[in-house]
Amino acid sequence: MFKINRITLFFISVFSAFFQLNAQENLIVNTYNRTVKSLNGDWNYIVDPYENGFYNYRYEPFENQENPANGAFFTNAKPKDKTDLIEYDFDLSDVIEVPSDWNTQKENLYYYEGTVWYKKSFDFVKTNQTNRVFVYFEAVNYQADVYFNGKKLGKHIGGFTPFNFEITDLLKESDNFLVVKVDNKRKKEAVPTLNTDWFNYGGITRDVKLIETSANFIQDYFIQLNPENKQQIKGFVQLNGTNIANKEVFITIPALKIKTKVVTDAKGKAAIALYSKKINYWSTKNPYLYDVILKFGDDELKDQIGFRTIKxxxxxxxxxxxxxxxxxxxxxxxxxxxxxxxxxxxxxxxxxxxxxxxxxxxxxxxxxxxxxxxxxxxxxxxxxxxxxxxxxxxxxxxxxxxxxxxxxxxxxxxxxxxxxxxxxxxxxxxxxxxxxxxxxxxxxxxxxxxxxxxxxxxxxxxxxxxxxxxxxxxxxxxxxxxxxxxxxxxxxxxxxxxxxxxxxxxxxxxxxxxxxxxxxxxxxxxxxxxxxxxxxxxxxxxxxxxxxxxxxxxxxxxxxxxxxxxxxxxxxxxxxxxxxxxxxxxxxxxxxxxxxxxxxxxxxxxxxxxx
CATH class of the missing domain: 3.20.20.80 (Glycosidases)
Known part of the structure; x- marks a missing residue:
């Protein structure tokens, strides 16, 4: 295995470098145990093989224009009066279930590879006006361009991993609309590339969630057994917000009678090192999971974590x-x-x-x-x-x-x-x-x-x-x-x-x-x-x-x-x-x-x- 200095280096600093790789925003982990609102269910959709909703007739992206034309699907435009020409309408279009693929839901899309636009309208009232809200996608295959209330949030490439965007400043209490341009075309330079031996399912294929957080919250953590010391649980916790330096985060593992605190650095990150001689090790015959609780101010997050080594x-x-x-x-x-x-x-x-x-x-x-x-x-x-x-x-x-x-x-x-x-x-x-x-x-x-x-x-x-x-x-x-x-x-x-x-x-x-x-x-x-x-x-x-x-x-x-x-x-x-x-x-x-x-x-x- 690896030397202890490499493990220590990882637990202290590596994920800050990882975040720089992402086109989308820093990933919020453990949505399993957070309070969320599901956006699953029926979404309106438009099949757009020529990408008319994204490009004008000169093949120039609408999103690069200061005032996108009514033809831009992500604006979800409606006629202002009887003279207004708009050649699409999400609300009059067919519906499709999310999460799922379009191939097995719609017979005419079984082998379709290209662009499909999805739209979901919803109301949302925050429990606290200072809270923040993120939209979280578990997976979209393959490329997702995401717009909220007519504004571009960002792009994600890759059909099997999660991503999220903050929508706090764009959110309204009613009549919000989330639009996703989904493109599953296979490409030579893509990952995977053109040739595979499985079906290229297109669509929003996993859950979509709204996550409401405090202004400053626990965004990420890593808590695992040190492979070089089976009595030590190591890791880190990462806060997100504007007031996250020099903050106390409490970590509790009740079954091990562990309750301790760590203090974040200037970037809102703190190393974790816990010790116990009584760890019940996770295994195939004993899949024991500990409740692990992290608390920062009013933000409390629980996970179920097993401790084991693999070498x-x-x-x-x-x-x-x-x-x-x-x-x-x-x-x-x-x-x-x-x-x-x-x-x-x-x-x-x-x-x-x-x-x-x-x-x-x-x-x-x-x-x-x-x-x-x-x-x-x-x-x-x-x-x-x-x-x-x-x-x-x-x-x-x-x-x-x-x-x-x-x-x-x-x-x-x-x-x-x-x-x-x-x-x-x-x-x-x-x-x-x-x-x-x-x-x-x-x-x-x-x-x-x-x-x-x-x-x-x-x-x-x-x-x-x-x-x-x-x-x-x-x-x-x-x-x-x-x-x-x-x-x-x-x-x-x-x-x-x-x-x-x-x-x-x-x-x-x-x-x-x-x-x-x-x-x-x-x-x-x-x-x-x-x-x-x-x-x-x-x-x-x-x-x-x-x-x-x-x-x-x-x-x-x-x-x-x-x-x-x-x-x-x-x-x-x-x-x-x-x-x-x-x-x-x-x-x-x-x-x-x-x-x-x-x-x-x-x-x-x-x-x-x-x-």
Whole structure:
């Protein structure tokens, strides 16, 4: 792991540097336990493939004009009299549910990629006139331009992480309108880039909230166990406001009989160092969460935090200094209840319940940050979590803006989930081909991650290759393998690489002295399709791949766990085979309608035997 001086440096100062990376305002953490007003529900929307509501006929942005014309959708203009020409009307337009994607709500938008404008009108009376109000988006895919009462608040890029803007000075007690221009077009320089193997759901896909705070309030904090001292809880608290220097913040952990105070510096930040010899450590078998209370003036904030350490020791992974084998599965964020993008706590609960039924103590959240429900529930259920940045397949490695985008998205998920005990691995990327620009890109991401959070492990889903030209011996020949803490790779012997029997012909030569996680393996099967074990797409073929693969992989000396591909069948436009795929990746152990395939029980029996 890391030296104590790096950990101390992190807890004292790193997040002030992180905030400078964001285009939006400093993120307010722990909206789970704050008083909020939901803006979920019906929003009016306008489909705008030519972006007529954003550009004039000369393709000049309306927002750059001092007095935007009535054609600017973000003004939510209404005719002043019968002679006034306005060619749109949000209030007469159709409605769409938020949160959700537009693809599965509106049949004519199923494959639509482009701009859709959303508008929500609401009244809001503050509980105290000196209070401040922020609008908080859990996620919008992919680019969000946000306007409030006709004024631009800002822009956010990235489809899976939260952002917020202050609206205090623009807020009225009645007739407020929030307008969001959502653009989900895939772009070569974006993160992810043009080519993926999942569905590009567009829209305001997670919750939208109004957060009312005091004029000066607790904006952020990090409270975790010191990985170098299991009797010390370290971190920081950050205030927001104009009168935040030299202020007392009280931290209480009732179950540990801890009650102390810290005093902020000139920037409203204070380091935290707490001690206890009686900490009940969080683990997969004992997911104990402490109530942690922070109080500053009238502002009181509670969280539920588990304390644990996660480290590597040679070829082993240690949770609280004890070796652990990660019995996992990969998961996409699709709803097993409605279909489409998952967003609710019920969606997350069903997916994690299936993982537990499978015998998992670990899940890989692929290939992007999932919603906060997942990690909050994983905390409660004792499930370890791999979280992944959407650097997928091929990225514009030489593009500086692409790197900044990837770094910012990674920073945002770390900031949101840094207090979650379940999260043990930050993944930099998935299946990226090796090259010098790619190595620099990923290495810089890893350095950035270690600066932000030295308490967790770093990995990436790499690819395997032949060892010294011998196709029967596989290895990891990738300079980035020397950077990560945990060596992870995807392999598909028996599916993309020969038939299942080939697994018996393959051995592995891993030269790095690091723990190995198999981040993906698997095969496709249509639920209910049966035949012999050599017939593609049958449950029997998939079952045999799992049987043979598990035997093969157990021969890897450093093996510390798996996250096979994947828990549930998921939508992908790449998968077009009629009557089999029908727009779904069929590698799930469970069908999209909840039916378990035969391979589910192969993996379950394997995991049960690992207890």
């Amino acid at each position: 590597t020791n040679g070829q082993e992974i240690h949770l609280n200094d004890s070796k652990i084998f990660l019995k996992g599965i990969s998961i996409h964020e699709e709803s097993p209840i409605r279909g489409g993008r998952g967003y609710s706590v019920e969606d997350a609960q069903q997916l994690l319940n299936w993982a537990k039924e499978l015998g998992c103590n670990y899940v890989r959240l692929a290939h992007y940050p999932h919603n906060e429900h997942m990690v909050r529930l994983a905390d409660k259920m004792g499930i370890l979590v791999w979280e992944e940045n959407p650097v997928y397949w091929t990225i514009a490695w030489d593009n500086k803006e692409t790197y900044k985008n990837a770094e910012n998205q990674l920073s945002e998920v770390i900031n949101r989930d840094k207090n979650r005990a379940s999260v043990i691995i930050w993944s930099m990327a998935n299946e990226t081909p090796t090259s010098e620009p790619r190595n620099i890109f990923l290495t810089n991401l890893a350095k950035h991650t270690r600066a932000l959070d030295p308490t967790r492990l770093i990995s990436a889903a790499l690819e395997q290759s032949n060892y010294q030209g011998d196709s029967s011996v596989r290895t990891i020949h990738d300079s980035f393998a020397d950077v990560v803490d945990v060596l992870s790779f995807n392999q598909y012997v028996g599916w993309y690489d020969g038939l299942p029997e080939k697994c018996g012909q393959i051995t592995w030569k891993i030269t790095q002295n690091k723990p190995v996680l198999i981040s993906e393996f698997g095969a496709g099967a249509k639920v209910g399709l049966h035949g012999d074990k050599l017939t593609r797409w049958t449950e029997e073929y998939q079952e045999d791949v799992y049987i043979q693969t598990l035997k093969m992989l157990e021969g890897i000396e450093q093996l510390q766990g798996f996250s096979p591909w994947i828990l549930v069948d998921f939508k992908s436009p790449r998968r077009v085979l009629p009557k089999i795929q029908d727009g779904y990746n069929r590698k799930g152990l469970i069908s999209e309608d909840g039916q378990k395939k035969k391979a589910f029980y192969v993996l379950k029996n394997f995991y049960d035997a690992k207890n």
